[in-house]
Each structure stands twice: as C-alpha cells, then as structure tokens.
Ligand SMILES: Nc1ncnc2c1ncn2[C@@H]1O[C@H](COP(=O)(O)OP(=O)(O)O)[C@@H](O)[C@H]1O
C-alpha cells in the first residue's frame with residue numbers, strides 16, 4: 001500500500017456545540033482524483049474546511065503524505081500541504097490576475113524561480129489567465145475567474161488540491177474548459193478531492209467517488225463502475 005496523499009480517520013466536527021461531520025473516513029491516493037458528492041447541506045464544504053482546520057474538529061485525524069497534521073494551524077496547512085479553491089472563488093476582484101496568483105504562493109516568495117515556475121504551470125494550463133494577467137480580476141468572466149482561483153491554489157504547490165463546487169454558476173462552455181483543466185491536473189499526477197453537484201463532471205474527471213449525506217459517508221465506489229444502477233443511487237442521494 002502507498003502512503004495516501006490525504007487520509008482522514010473518524011473525523012467529526014462542526015460549528016459551536018453541533019457536529020456536522022460524524023466520523024468521516026476518506027483517502028486520496030497520490031495522483032488520484034476523488035469526488036465528494038452529496039446533497040445540499042450534507043457537509044461537503046464543512047468537510048473541506050475541516051481538513052484545513054478552518055472548522056474545528058472534535059475527534060479524528062487528518063494526515064497528509066503520512067504526516068499527522070490534525071493539530072496544525074490553518075496557515076501552516078496552507079503552506080504546501082493542502083490547497084483549497086473555495087466555494088464562490090473569493091478572488092480579490094480589484095487586484096490584478098497576477099497579484100491574485102502571487103497571493104497563493106506568498107510563502108514561497110523568497111524563491112523567485114519556484115514562483116516563476118509555478119506561474120508558468122498555471123499559464124500553460126490556462127492560457128487565458130496569462131493573457132489577462134495585468135487586468136483586474138473583476139474584468140474577467142466567471143469561468144476565467146474560476147481558472148484564476150484554481151491557479152492561485154496551484155501557486156501554493158499543495159500536496160493535495162481541494163475544490164469546492166468549481167462549476168457552480170458557470171456557463172456550459174466555461175464548465176468544459178474548467179473540467180479540461182482539472183483533467184490535465186489529474187494527468188499531471190496531482191492528488192485531488194473535488195466537491196461537485198454535477199455528477200457527470202465528477203465521474204468524467206475522477207477515479208473514485210464518495211457520497212456524503214447527513215455528515216456521513218454513505219457510499220463509496222470506483223467512478224468507472226458507476227453505471228445505471230449506481231448512478232440512480234447517487235442521483236437519489238443528491239435529491
Ligand atoms: N458557519 C456555519 N455555522 C453554523 N452552521 C453551519 C455553518 N456553515 C454550514 N453550517 C451547517 O452545516 C451543515 C452542512 O453545511 P455545508 O458543509 O455547507 O454543506 P454542503 O457544502 O454539503 O452543502 C448545514 O446544516 C449548514 O446549515
């Protein structure tokens with residue numbers, strides 16, 4: 001067995017006194033793309049945020065490449081361990097595309113060559129991001145902004161990449177471009193955990209899926225084997 005890029009065991013936690021997550025066990029192997037599916041309110045965003053210690057966990061562990069990071073503060077996790085493309089992108093709209101990208105690699109800023117190399121990777125994946133690098137992020141379309149958000153996450157060179165509903169609110173063509181970018185990241189051997197409402201997109205990009213419902217993993221499967229019946233099951237869970 002390989003050491004997983006990401007592993008949680010019995011992760012429970014939430015807001016205040018109320019647990020949203022109830023004993024989450026999940027794994028992402030190195031180079032694997034895994035989808036986390038589930039209906040609205042299932043706890044998907046909470047789970048991603050808990051991995052970064054943005055939401056407190058009461059029980060359980062989080063490991064990255066075999067290192068127990070359960071008690072690491074968020075800023076330490078964000079330095080190359082786990083990268084997050086948050087729900088709604090959260091770009092700095094009045095800053096340039098390039099400044100938004102550089103924010104993702106802030107902890108590497110003394111290593112200019114590494115920052116340049118990472119930015120080159122972003123530009124190779126999304127040429128439009130390079131074309132608009134000097135424009136304010138607000139001047140870009142929703143799909144282009146999502147590419148910047150993914151690029152900013154890439155700039156931290158994380159061991160594990162988390163994406164929270166990157167297709168949300170995008171036009172069909174923009175979703176295709178974004179999905180192609182994710183597929184390329186997977187091809188490049190990145191370890192990815194993708195939260196998606198669009199089951200078709202998730203099955204297209206990912207090797208494996210988990211279905212989360214009521215803060216529990218209720219289904220786990222290989223994406224390629226999710227045929228008619230499995231698909232119906234997932235659709236049922238998604239409501
Ligand atoms: N900041 C918060 N404070 C309190 N409860 C929250 C907060 N954010 C989400 N919740 C609750 O946690 C549950 C899971 O939400 P969330 O993780 O956003 O689900 P999903 O991303 O799967 O739609 C919901 O019941 C939601 O109301």
Ligand SMILES: [Mg+2]
Pocket residue numbers: 044045046087164
């Ligand atoms: Mg969510």
